[in-house]
Amino acid sequence: MKVLFFISLFFGSLHSFAQLQRTIPLVQYVKPIIGTQRMGHTYPGATVPFGMVQLSPDTDTIPYEINGKYNPDVYKYCSGYQYDDNTIVGFSHTHFSGTGHSDLGDILIMPTVGAVKLNPGTADNPNSGFRSPYSHDNETVQAGYYKVLLNKGNITAELTATTRVGFHQYTFPKSNQSHIILDLVSGIYNYDGKNIWTVVHIINDSTLTGYRQTNGWARNRTVYFAIKFSKAFFQYGCKDFAKSYYNGFWGKFNQQKNFPDIAGRQIRMNFDFKTEDLEKIKVKVALSSVSMDGALKNMQAELPGWDFEKTRYDAQQAWDKELNKITIDGSRIEKENFYTAMYHAMINPTVYMDVDGSYKGLDQGVHTASGFTNYTTFSLWDTYRALHPLFTIIEPKKDIDMIKSMLAHYDQSPLHMLPIWSNSANDNWCMSGYHSVAVIADALIKNNVSGIDANKALDACVATARHRSYEDIGLYLDKGYIPVDKNPVGTSTTLEYAYDDWAIAQLAKKINRTDVYNEFIKRSQNYKNVFDTTLGFMHSKNSDGKFTKNFNPLSTNGQGFIEGNSWNYTLFVPQYPHQLINLMGGNKKFIAYLDTLFTMNLPESFFAETEDITREGIIGGYVHGNEPSHHVAYLYNYAGATYKTQERVRMILNMQYHNSPDGLGGNDDTGQMSAWYIFSSLGFYPVAPGSAVYAIGSPAVDGAVIHLDNNKSFIIEVKNQDDQNVYIQKIELNGKPLTGFELKHADIMKGGKLTFYMGDKPVK
């Protein structure tokens, strides 16, 4: 009923409807706290869409290593915040959203009163340092705004942000010993030696600049900053917690007090104030990848004043604008899940350039982005699957800028490769494949892209895919697969390469590069080289061409697959679902295989041995909490069992996404989990990015409008949908029957109406 009203309103007056929609505060449905418990790895703090600053509380900063060994507990703190923790160490300015390895947590700031403490203290004994207990009862978590009462000192902390500036507002009690601590030691995934170097220059009694250079997931990253306080500090102090070698000052300066030229490895500082009761001290922290001066310029351009409420309002309006790209009808719970997914999908990638367009490149030089916005934080093994395809619909211009950023990465990288995992002018080369090519092919095939030379883009894809010294591409080219005696995850990598090669072939075909097409369409068949027709599974081979012994399709350990087992990875031929079905014995056997996957009981050993997959993210043997199976529920379609896709998709939506802190079944992975939710709840999904079609699933909303950048709208009308009515009875596109359970990208982009007729009976 709601849908009908909504739709009629729309048709009644397109303009006024749009106007109305634009002013609906969709921000109210965003719950950034979703995913902050267990392994969602999201953070609750303040950021704007694709913002360079992610200003968020860190509840612990535990070491990456203990006695020289990896500390597995560090994994909980990928985003700096764990919902179950009782203390906050401080508020730092950079965070990954939902990653499965981490970094960042730069420039931690904490307000305190009383004696200066320059160590964070422990969770068990927060009084041993500057950290404070807090309660979720006193916490407000919104898109673009975060507020918490710090019990120690009774200080209220509020956070908001612009693209490049974090904005703090601290309400102090009356005290002659009020402090703002600046901790440049703290970081996420910290180990001795991660901090390469730190500089702080005190410009005047309320302004400082500096930088922090780290050797983390990004091997060599520098974040420059500028900080302004709304009130002048009357003194300041500094301590370097690292050994200092040359101290040729002969006591010329007291470096610990009011010394304005600070450099060292492990720096913490205190800025001291006298405050009246309820006095607010505000702090602006601007970032830059380029220089301290760049950070100052960013602050001046984006946030010259001190109006916290206005900044918060602007941040939330920015979110509202992005959230309005897709408006849905549904219950409050559905809206909370949906708009939070939209929120999480539009945190990353992140802007990586100053207001004047300058940015640090992979060559460690300073470049100027000419005519585009430069981005980083490309977790491409995750995001090529659904997040970038989502952007081809709702953020096509930004997606093109992201591709331009990838091509700049290619140009500037000493390796001359497209990004694997672009991380602040570095590549951490995380996870398998070279999935930039899928993002590029997908966008260039789907949309009418201007400003990118498709031939040059294809050349970059080809050069990357021919880079023999990278991740055994040489072996892959020589043998058609990667032997697991050479590479312990060579089989899953072979499958991913074959898919990526197909995507390159599709782009080559589109621009009539027949030679490239022929080369890569042949390579795309390489998945067959690791399919064991005897066993009916993908099965690792050694260099001698023989399959490995001791095959266990359930195990994720030592079987040749990264973060997954053969049961799941056998289905990773998204480019050729029909070929795969044939290979696996036809529709019936294939459907049975899928059914077994979704209903099996995994042995306990699976969980013990598997990294990055949590119990909560699993349905039967199907792993939704990690990416390689994200297309799997949609494969029933290709075996003629579309109703099974429909029920599985709805089951996954119900089981894996909740509007609670523990609402995500696995790492959100910079928006990929959320993008899966968005697509699937709208009723379709990009099984093979690089094709211009989507597989139809089962819409979980009561209706939706996709507001396209071209000022057209694509309406998704959903009739008679509810938790039982998950089965599509028929589909109409612009009033005409749609068959084949595929939706063309072009049909979305030209605007129109897709009508799902739902019922509780499967249509077989």
Place this chain on the structure above:
Amino acid sequence: MKVLFFISLFFGSLHSFAQLQRTIPLVQYVKPIIGTQRMGHTYPGATVPFGMVQLSPDTDTIPYEINGKYNPDVYKYCSGYQYDDNTIVGFSHTHFSGTGHSDLGDILIMPTVGAVKLNPGTADNPNSGFRSPYSHDNETVQAGYYKVLLNKGNITAELTATTRVGFHQYTFPKSNQSHIILDLVSGIYNYDGKNIWTVVHIINDSTLTGYRQTNGWARNRTVYFAIKFSKAFFQYGCKDFAKSYYNGFWGKFNQQKNFPDIAGRQIRMNFDFKTEDLEKIKVKVALSSVSMDGALKNMQAELPGWDFEKTRYDAQQAWDKELNKITIDGSRIEKENFYTAMYHAMINPTVYMDVDGSYKGLDQGVHTASGFTNYTTFSLWDTYRALHPLFTIIEPKKDIDMIKSMLAHYDQSPLHMLPIWSNSANDNWCMSGYHSVAVIADALIKNNVSGIDANKALDACVATARHRSYEDIGLYLDKGYIPVDKNPVGTSTTLEYAYDDWAIAQLAKKINRTDVYNEFIKRSQNYKNVFDTTLGFMHSKNSDGKFTKNFNPLSTNGQGFIEGNSWNYTLFVPQYPHQLINLMGGNKKFIAYLDTLFTMNLPESFFAETEDITREGIIGGYVHGNEPSHHVAYLYNYAGATYKTQERVRMILNMQYHNSPDGLGGNDDTGQMSAWYIFSSLGFYPVAPGSAVYAIGSPAVDGAVIHLDNNKSFIIEVKNQDDQNVYIQKIELNGKPLTGFELKHADIMKGGKLTFYMGDKPVK
């Protein structure tokens, strides 16, 4: 006789004489090997005048610390080279000339044959690493050119340089295993933790770029480089000798072989070649303070080709041009000493900007030098005394650029202070005082300077001298002296401040800033506050205003004086010699004091306890090997015993300077020792820079012409001078008697002739 010929030639044809002089290869007299033995701390390698690159062999790179404690042997290696060593580790690109603490030694390159060794090995067992034995018999050391046979592998190494590019030429034997080692660990004064970070990008098979960031004497210094080989390497390797934390590659790359994107803390690399017998491989290494790209640009601009001989010729021509600023007549030995002193005087300060004018500032930002050349390496405690005064005569334009560099330093420094010891966009604040002010005052008072706002320069001097938190300036202002219970070298610092304050007052007077003059002329009297009229010595005071007990005027330990004792420092009132003489009881007592100083026997304990003063640098109790006494021999003049100045100066010239590797009696201190030699051998010396007059000594040359930038010449005619005839009988300036034993700067700069009539009898 020689002089007469020389002079008559000059007057015969000014133009043709000048022409003739300009083509005389004065480079033949330069022996860069002078000072490389014992504690001269000079280096034998290739550099051009004031060059950014100092490419020189390092004979050892011993650690700054052993088991966490300072290793006193490191002091021998301030310049990287010790004449008595038998092995060469490699050739690095940056060296200080003659300093008493050190840094640099960046980007060490070594050619080898045979199996790759990526550690330097030991002097005892050079075969344990890549170092090689060598012999001085096979060594050629010239200004701008260095050649040595490396016994291991029979490789001839030749070095030359442009301002910003080091040029190597290696003649290899026939080998399939020829290597060029690139050692980015090696450095001078190296300790664990000195190397902050290193990056190398392999651009193609013969080009690489990178940077080395260090925490040394310069707390936070980055040297960017670009390297080109004349021949393509067929493979390369890399090893990081530091612990690597994140290794998220999962074996994606073999970082040890042909991996072009290198980053780490302790990097050494090998580049592999196949060579024919006597095949030359040339290597160009360009430096930049700004960026890797800047280094490439510097190479392209200064040394685009591969003509080693042409580059060597140009380097030596550049030296010849500088050496011709003063031409002397004298014996070959005199010329070797003199022109080597000229050479050592014109190595530092060093250019610190790219060919396009961009340079790293004290604020760690990139700036562009507009209309001047930016310099660094200001060892001002040393060089304000004679080196910069020498520049006011022979390099006035460069001296002004140096002052502009100091003012840029002031503008960019977070401390807003003029440099103390400017070290590659850092200040190491080494030694006492704020002697930039003396350099600035001296230049602005002496010469007609355009392009510098004298008021702004004075403001910078004043701000520096009022910087209360620096080296107890606050205490000095409050008490008129620095109590030694607060600062262990407070008494010598008090004396130095008082002199510097006088220099500021002189500048203020010149530009009619009466308020500043009054303030600083008063401060310049502060030397009296530490003069003990009872004892007749400078004597340290405690905070209570009382002189310390246990006074020992010979001891350098715990007496309140830095690198000197009260006997020497009592004479440090260069601004007021007559006041000092009165304070010390008049001419007779003062002369007796000086006589005692030059003839006393120091106790053995003096040498044990005294840093930076060697036995060789001492005459009686007079310490010529360190700077604070450099004016002392000239003080006799002010007590009416000019003949004693004359005989002492000649004695010092004879005893402290020799044309042999051990020819310097102490650290050359970036040219200060050499500048003393140049002035003194010409017959005059700047006792108090900031005044426009020089004290007359005793010329040791047979004649000289100072070729001024204004195209005028100042001729020094010396009649009847020899080792016995050291006493001035009379002096004429332009044919008229010169009395008062002072020479005005203006009289030099307007050109003319100074005639000394010498004899073997003192004129009392």
